[in-house]
Amino acid sequence: MTESSYHTPIMLSQVLELLSPERCMATVDGTLGGGGHSEGILERLPAGAHHFGIDRDLDAINAASERLSKYEGFHPIHGNFFDMKDILPLEEYGIQAVDGILLDLGVSSHQLDDGSRGFSYGQEAPLDMRMDRTAPLSARDVVNGYDARKLFEIIRDYGEERFAYRIANAIAEAREKAPIETTTELAEIIKAAIPAPARREGPHPARRTFQALRIEVNSELAGLAEAVKNAAMLLSPGGVMCVITFHSLEDRIVKNVFRELKDPCTCPPSAPICICGKKPIAEILTPKPITADEDELLSNPRARSAKLRAIRRIHI
Numbered sequence: 001m002t003e004s005s006y007h008t009p010i011m012l013s014q015v016l017e018l019l020s021p022e023r024c025m026a027t028v029d030g031t032l033g034g035g036g037h038s039e040g041i042l043e044r045l046p047a048g049a050h051h052f053g054i055d056r057d058l059d060a061i062n063a064a065s066e067r068l069s070k071y072e073g074f075h076p077i078h079g080n081f082f083d084m085k086d087i088l089p090l091e092e093y094g095i096q097a098v099d100g101i102l103l104d105l106g107v108s109s110h111q112l113d114d115g116s117r118g119f120s121y122g123q124e125a126p127l128d129m130r131m132d133r134t135a136p137l138s139a140r141d142v143v144n145g146y147d148a149r150k151l152f153e154i155i156r157d158y159g160e161e162r163f164a165y166r167i168a169n170a171i172a173e174a175r176e177k178a179p180i181e182t183t184t185e186l187a188e189i190i191k192a193a194i195p196a197p198a199r200r201e202g203p204h205p206a207r208r209t210f211q212a213l214r215i216e217v218n219s220e221l222a223g224l225a226e227a228v229k230n231a232a233m234l235l236s237p238g239g240v241m242c243v244i245t246f247h248s249l250e251d252r253i254v255k256n257v258f259r260e261l262k263d264p265c266t267c268p269p270s271a272p273i274c275i276c277g278k279k280p281i282a283e284i285l286t287p288k289p290i291t292a293d294e295d296e297l298l299s300n301p302r303a304r305s306a307k308l309r310a311i312r313r314i315h316i
């Protein structure tokens with residue numbers, strides 16, 4: 001596999017411009033993936049700087065470690081960026097705070113394309129979808145174990161699927177005969193549950209449901225707000241955090257956390273002066289999210305739904 005076939009980094013030049021690695025002595029990539037963004041950062045870091053690359057997927061850690069082994073300051077970490085504060089060995093390197101953080105959320109192309117991982121409705125595989133293959137919950141557990149109501153809510157909320165009710169019921173009915181074991185088996189059940197005219201329009205009928213199951217299996221949204229907030233607290237004054245999202249719910253969470261960091265005051269609007277004492281923690285660098293330009297969209301259609309937001313930690 002070539003480096004770029006693992007995953008093509010999205011909005012790389014925009015991320016590098018915002019992070020300005022040239023001025024950083026410590027940076028973190030919380031979603032290392034194939035290491036494309038990290039390589040751009042490492043190329044620009046000054047001598048003696050450290051870059052920590054976190055991923056919950058051991059495949060990504062191995063691939064990126066091989067790609068980035070020539071950079072002395074690179075430190076791969078297998079873990080969840082939700083635990084960033086606890087898993088970064090900052091003390092070991094005498095680092096008080098980091099100057100740049102990147103979170104490029106969701107799955108990598110490698111995870112989607114590797115048929116054996118069970119992320120893809122088009123490739124026959126056991127229903128897995130775990131980014132971290134040591135995690136206890138798989139898509140098989142969700143599909144066969146959750147009650148129909150819970151499945152409906154997940155498919156509706158995380159998949160934004162208008163036929164969520166029909167799909168959840170079809171799954172519940174099918175698994176009464178025998179457990180649903182494979183991606184293609186599930187894709188067929190979903191397809192049959194969707195009215196024929198709708199099946200013919202838009203993307204593959206199983207796309208939204210598979211996305212929803214992936215988000216549930218990997219707990220991608222529960223706790224994301226707290227994780228982004230905690231990461232921001234690790235920034236040095238002037239330090240920048242970039243977050244790339246691919247889902248409207250993810251983007252809304254990041255937007256709201258950034259707003260709260262900019263204006264944490266909890267005084268009622270009628271209060272003449274602030275009495276809560278909570279001061280702004282960051283300024284927002286992207287009043288509107290940055291999206292990929294036409295050139296990038298032509299060469300990498302996966303960039304279509306990507307939104308990039310950034311904040312800078314305030315000097316206090």
Ligand SMILES: C[S@@+](CC[C@H](N)C(=O)[O-])C[C@H]1O[C@@H](n2cnc3c(N)ncnc32)[C@H](O)[C@@H]1O
Binds near residue numbers: 056060080082105
């Ligand atoms: C979109 S890819 C990142 C691609 C990367 N920026 C590159 O240039 O190759 C997302 C990666 O983040 C990882 N990931 C997603 N959520 C994570 C989490 N909470 N903690 C650690 N890694 C996570 C996935 O396993 C995947 O490898």
